Amino acid sequence: MSARDVVITGIGLVSSLGEGADAHWQKLSVPGVKPVVDEARYAPYTVHPLPEIDWSLQIAKRGDQRQMENWQRLGTYTAGLALDDAGVKGDEALCSTMDMIVAAGGGERDEAVDQGILDASATRNDRDVLLNEKLTTELRPTLFLAQLSNLLAGNISIVHKVTGSSRTFMGEEGAGISAVETAAARIRSGRSTHALVGGAFQTEHSDMLLAYELAGYLHRGAWKSVWERKRSEGGGVVTGSGAAFLVLESREHAQKRGRDVYAALGPVASGRHQRSGDGLSTAVTDLVRATGIPAGRLLALSGASGAHAATAAEKAALAAAGEIAVRGVSTVTGHLKEAQFPFAIALAALAVKNRAGYPAFDGANEPAFDGAPEAALATAIGYHRFEGAALISRA
Amino acid sequence: MARTKDHLGRPVVAVTGIGVVTSLGIGKKDNWAALTSGRSGIHPITRFPVDHMNTRIAGTVDFLGSSDKGATALTYELAETSAREALDEAGFTNGHFAGPLFLASPPVEMDWHDRFALYNSVSEPEGYQRLLTVGRNLQTHEIFESTQFGSIADRLADRFGTQGLPVTLSTACASGATAIQLGVEAIQRGETDRAIAIGADGSATAEALIRFSLLSALSTSNDNPERASKPFSKDRDGFVLAEGSAALVLESLESAEARGATILGIMRGCGERADDFHRTRSKPDGSPAIAAVKAALADAGLRDDEIDYVNAHGTSTPENDKMEHLSLSTVFGERIRSIPVSSNKSMIGHTLSAAGAIEAAFSLLTMREGVIPPTINYDNPDPAIELDVVPNVKREAKVRTVLSNSFGFGGQNTCLVMAREPV
Numbered sequence: 110m111s112a113r114d115v116v117i118t119g120i121g122l123v124s125s126l127g128e129g130a131d132a133h134w135q136k137l138s139v140p141g142v143k144p145v146v147d148e149a150r151y152a153p154y155t156v157h158p159l160p161e162i163d164w165s166l167q168i169a170k171r172g173d174q175r176q177m178e179n180w181q182r183l184g185t186y187t188a189g190l191a192l193d194d195a196g197v198k199g200d201e202a203l204c205s206t207m208d209m210i211v212a213a214g215g216g217e218r219d220e221a222v223d224q225g226i227l228d229a230s231a232t233r234n235d236r237d238v239l240l241n242e243k244l245t246t247e248l249r250p251t252l253f254l255a256q257l258s259n260l261l262a263g264n265i266s267i268v269h270k271v272t273g274s275s276r277t278f279m280g281e282e283g284a285g286i287s288a289v290e291t292a293a294a295r296i297r298s299g300r301s302t303h304a305l306v307g308g309a310f311q312t313e314h315s316d317m318l319l320a321y322e323l324a325g326y327l328h329r330g331a332w333k334s335v336w337e338r339k340r341s342e343g344g345g346v347v348t349g350s351g352a353a354f355l356v357l358e359s360r361e362h363a364q365k366r367g368r369d370v371y372a373a374l375g376p377v378a379s380g381r382h383q384r385s386g387d388g389l390s391t392a393v394t395d396l397v398r399a400t401g402i403p404a405g406r407l408l409a410l411s412g413a414s415g416a417h418a419a420t421a422a423e424k425a426a427l428a429a430a431g432e433i434a435v436r437g438v439s440t441v442t443g444h445l446k447e448a449q450f451p452f453a454i455a456l457a458a459l460a461v462k463n464r465a466g467y468p469a470f471d472g473a474n475e476p477a478f479d480g481a482p483e484a485a486l487a488t489a490i491g492y493h494r495f496e497g498a499a500l501i502s503r504a
Numbered sequence: 505m506a507r508t509k510d511h512l513g514r515p516v517v518a519v520t521g522i523g524v525v526t527s528l529g530i531g532k533k534d535n536w537a538a539l540t541s542g543r544s545g546i547h548p549i550t551r552f553p554v555d556h557m558n559t560r561i562a563g564t565v566d567f568l569g570s571s572d573k574g575a576t577a578l579t580y581e582l583a584e585t586s587a588r589e590a591l592d593e594a595g596f597t598n599g600h601f602a603g604p605l606f607l608a609s610p611p612v613e614m615d616w617h618d619r620f621a622l623y624n625s626v627s628e629p630e631g632y633q634r635l636l637t638v639g640r641n642l643q644t645h646e647i648f649e650s651t652q653f654g655s656i657a658d659r660l661a662d663r664f665g666t667q668g669l670p671v672t673l674s675t676a677c678a679s680g681a682t683a684i685q686l687g688v689e690a691i692q693r694g695e696t697d698r699a700i701a702i703g704a705d706g707s708a709t710a711e712a713l714i715r716f717s718l719l720s721a722l723s724t725s726n727d728n729p730e731r732a733s734k735p736f737s738k739d740r741d742g743f744v745l746a747e748g749s750a751a752l753v754l755e756s757l758e759s760a761e762a763r764g765a766t767i768l769g770i771m772r773g774c775g776e777r778a779d780d781f782h783r784t785r786s787k788p789d790g791s792p793a794i795a796a797v798k799a800a801l802a803d804a805g806l807r808d809d810e811i812d813y814v815n816a817h818g819t820s821t822p823e824n825d826k827m828e829h830l831s832l833s834t835v836f837g838e839r840i841r842s843i844p845v846s847s848n849k850s851m852i853g854h855t856l857s858a859a860g861a862i863e864a865a866f867s868l869l870t871m872r873e874g875v876i877p878p879t880i881n882y883d884n885p886d887p888a889i890e891l892d893v894v895p896n897v898k899r900e901a902k903v904r905t906v907l908s909n910s911f912g913f914g915g916q917n918t919c920l921v922m923a924r925e926p927v
Contacts, residue, residue: 154636176783209778213674214653215611224631226616227623236620241556241710250718254783254913258611258653259674263914266778272792275778275916276682279611280654280672287671291686298693315632319614323639323648343640379669381658494658495669 112361115293116504117371119195119356120455121187121307124442125157125349128187130194134459137441140468144441146332146347153329153342154322156312157349157443162186167193168268177264178217178255179350184309185264187352191305192269195356196368203366204270208301209262210292211277212284212308212447216256218316222247261309271305282412283381283495284308285450290377290497292357297376302362307354308447321346326416326492334471335415335437336424345415346492349443353452360504372461374454375400375500384418384493393426393490393498400486400500402431408466408482409435410457412449412489423490433486434478440470450489450497457485457501506926508758510772511805514692516926520765521594521753522865523586526852527563527746531589536869539877540898544730544851546744552710559722561729563746563853564708571706574615576650578706582749582858583607583660587702591664594753595765598665603698605666606686607657608679610707610857618647656704666700676912677817678776679703680750680860681920685774687754697759703861704749713745719784721821733854734881735818735847736825736893743819746853750861752868757926769868770923772905773804779915786827786911793831793917797907800919801835806905808836811843811921813876813901815867815908816893818847819854824911829889844901846894850880860910864920867906871924876901 120130125145127136136142148155164182167189168174174182192198197207226243233239254260259277266272278284278291288306295301311317321327321344329343338345363370378399382392409427413420427433438453439445445452460466466478466485484502510516524531527545528538538545545563551572554560568585570577591597622638629637642648649655657670675682680703687699716722723742725732733744760767777799779792786793801808817828833840848866855862870876879893908920 215613218613220632223619227619230620231624231627235553236616237553237710238555240616241553241714244711244714245556245558245717248714248718251783253715253719256611257674257676257913259676259912259914259916260783262778263783263916266780266915267783270780272778272780272915274776275675275914276686277674278671279609279674280657280670281652283654283669284672287669290669291671294693294695295689300689300693315636316614319632319635319639320648320651322636323614323642323651324645325640325642327640381661381669491654493652494654497669 112359113297113299114360115296115357115374116360116363117355117374117458118358118363118368119191119197120371120458121191121194121354122455123183123187124351125160126441127160128162129190130459134463137467138465142441142470148332151318154318154327155332155347158313159350173268176251180216180309180311181255181261181264183311183352184261185268187309188265188305188307188354189269191354191356197356198269205272207271207273208304209265209271209275210288210306211262212288213258213261213277213279214447215258217314218256219252220315281446282449282489282491284447286377286379286489286495286497289450290379293374293377296357296359303358305354305356307451309352310350310446310448312348312350328415334474335413335439336471336474338415339417345417345420346444347415349445351442351445351448353448353455355451355455370504372458372501373504375502377497377499379497381495389422390425393423393496394429396496396498397426397430397486400498402486402500403484406432406434407486408460408478409433409486410453411435411437412453413437413439414444414492415439416492419490419492434476436467436470436475453487453489454499454501457487460485461501461503506757516757517688517691517771518755518757518760519752519768519771519868520755520760521590522768522868523589523751524862524865525565525582525586526748526862527565528852530585539851540875542878542880542896544880546729546732546853548729557713558717558724559713560726561732561744562708563744565747574650575707575709576612579609579704580656580659582706583656583702583704584663586749586751587660587664587700590751590753600665601700602665602667603696603700604668604690605657605661605670606683606699606701607660607670607672608683608703608857608861609656609672610705611674612651612653614651674857675916675918676914677856678860678910678912678916678918679857680862681910681918683861684752684864684920685918688771688774691754691756698755700751700753701861702749702751703858705855705857706747708745708747716745723820731881733820733850735820735850735879736886736889736891737882738884738886740820740822740825743821744853746855748852748855748858748862750858750865752864769871770926772923773800773921775799775803776918779917784913785823790827790830790834793827793911794834796917796919797831797835800921804921806921809839811905811907812903813870813906814843814845815863815906816845816847817909817911818849820849825889828909829891841890842892844876844894845891846876846879848877863908867908867922871903871906874900874902
């Protein structure tokens with residue numbers, strides 16, 4: 110135990126299941142959780158949609174809400190939940206010295222404007238001119254700011270006054286992995302005392318689906334558990350809207366301000382191994398072992414996406430790494446892309462804190478876990494590239 | 505023998521390789537010659553039609569193989585080109601760099617030419633479903649990769665044999681400085697002996713230009729492109745969008761000296777502070793920028809009177825230059841009138857995600873060569889901004905230390921302090 114151990118003192122979660130760390134624990138810790146899915150809106154694709162959210166609970170000013178689209182609103186809102194949970198929100202001294210790393214993709218484009226341009230392009234040969242004509246007259250000027258990757262962090266600074274530092278990492282699941290890894294390493298080295306880290310993904314937009322489907326990654330047809338999609342049409346990924354933010358602190362910093370701690374976050378192991386070929390499974394086993402997993406039965410919150418190659422490799426890797434009771438987070442939330450790793454860490458921390466495992470999310474593929482977990486593993490093996498894992502243990 | 509630990513007990517971080525590409529050319533030699541002769545790289549846009557556009561000039565990089573292949577391809581080639589120069593100079597030429605990679609690059613989006621091509625390749629179904637249907641049947645991954653935020657760094661990691669999961673980041677116009685800061689911090693934490701930080705931006709598309717234009721951020725001095733970027737001038741009317749890249753090989757001084765590498769400069773300190781005032785405007789009192797400058801000085805262990813030169817963010821927007829002057833004069837007091845402060849952007853334009861890295865590269869060259877590049881187009885000084893901007897003509901000077909500023913949309917403020925020699 111060291112003063113510079115990294116501990117989790119705040120969790121903000123939003124998914125199709127609802128909002129808040131405790132609400133997620135309440136739903137997921139009883140057997141038979143029913144995923145919330147929308148199979149109709151983007152058929153043949155299924156999505157886990159956003160729950161009903163009153164944005165004004167975390168984004169007080171209407172003007173601020175109007176400057177964002179749903180991706181930034183979702184992230185800013187969930188960051189607020191984490192800050193509230195850690196007792197940091199509204200504390201000027203803590204927020205103005207708080208570091209921040211956000212894992213981000215891009216925001217929503219204007220679908221109507223884009224569709225209008227595509228429709229007109231069928232009858233025009235001067236498409237570059239058409240583009241200028243339409244974009245100069247139809248784009249809403251401030252929409253650009255709602256699309257910029259670093260403006261989720263920017264909005265968190267504006268709305269929640271987190272201003273110690275602001276960095277935005279990009280790169281799908283890898284962004285979430287590096288964000289947690291870097292924030293934790295800075296705390297461990299004494300460079301930072303407390304940090305907000307996390308990400309959001311808003312899948313209910315055609316471009317957000319397209320970014321997977323340009324390589325055929327999306328699962329088609331009826332919803333299935335993340336471990337059961339191999340023989341279905343499509344690439345295996347079912348996406349969801351959701352977000353996860355964590356407040357990380359040095360043990361000393363949390364103790365000094367008398368905060369309850371969810372769990373301690375061990376060093377993050379990360380890598381970039383090819384998805385094709387046989388090596389990924391061995392690489393993931395090594396990655397998992399590098400987190401320092403204990404002997405004996407271990408609960409694992411897997412961020413597996415459902416993408417066939419990566420998911421099969423992870424399943425085999427976990428089986429080889431030890432006696433692991435895996436829970437596929439995406440089964441209940443959908444794939445949350447940049448937020449995938451922070452979300453898995455949050456669920457792992459909740460299990461450690463509450464001294465209980467989760468019942469299987471998919472009884473056919475996930476063994477039971479009885480007893481109080483001293484530790485839990487969180488993984489995010491990217492659907493296309495990059496992988497990471499971390500061990501969350503009792504603080 | 506120089507000290508290998510800094511005032512906070514951290515490993516001293518040296519620069520052992522530098523690579524640059526801007527609209528002025530490929531490589532340090534050509535860029536430095538152009539920069540010190542006060543040449544502008546800003547020109548009329550020829551890459552795409554400019555009909556209906558208010559701004560028709562830019563500092564695009566038009567001389568690479570990927571210059572007309574879309575933002576992702578060009579950003580990759582820019583990054584690859586500057587990284588190769590930096591690694592060659594540092595002596596890591598075998599494709600096994602074995603240190604981490606930090607890449608500052610623009611957020612990616614599907615190129616409109618790809619959108620058009622896919623959409624018009626079939627005639628149904630209607631609406632957004634058509635792209636999804638065509639997309640899932642594509643036989644190659646090229647378009648897919650252009651929509652993945654991690655793809656450029658992953659390719660660079662393959663190309664140069666960097667270590668671990670590469671970090672791709674965006675802090676808007678401060679991105680390049682943040683990439684350097686991340687590399688410096690990794691070495692200071694003792695995680696690695698070396699790292700490569702790259703800032704690259706090849707995203708001067710029609711849509712990018714239109715978006716910045718709609719925010720009234722761009723100069724519209726279309727008739728006189730080379731004179732459009734005029735930082736600190738009274739008639740400055742916005743920045744000029746530009747492309748480019750720079751790469752720095754960062755290395756612990758101890759490791760660099762042990763292998764006999766040439767020390768090109770020292771990264772003394774980094775400072776940052778976010779602004780909570782507005783999405784595009786700075787807090788009127790300049791306090792976040794002031795805090796970032798002060799944090800960089802403190803991190804470097806230098807007093808404000810130990811800075812010899814300021815490489816300004818100097819975008820040529822009315823807002824930035826005013827705010828930058830306010831923050832510099834607050835930190836440096838009366839002495840700011842006698843510290844040379846120049847803006848590379850007067851010649852290369854605003855290279856966005858790459859700017860912080862390019863300007864750090866030029867700052868290092870400034871110290872090594874003993875020549876300060878000028879702020880060109882300074883014919884009509886803003887009387888409210890009393891600075892020695894090294895007007896129009898380069899200046900020979902002994903420069904031991906530089907402060908380089910980067911400020912961006914979303915309240916991003918990052919400052920770097922560099923030194924010519926180890927202590």
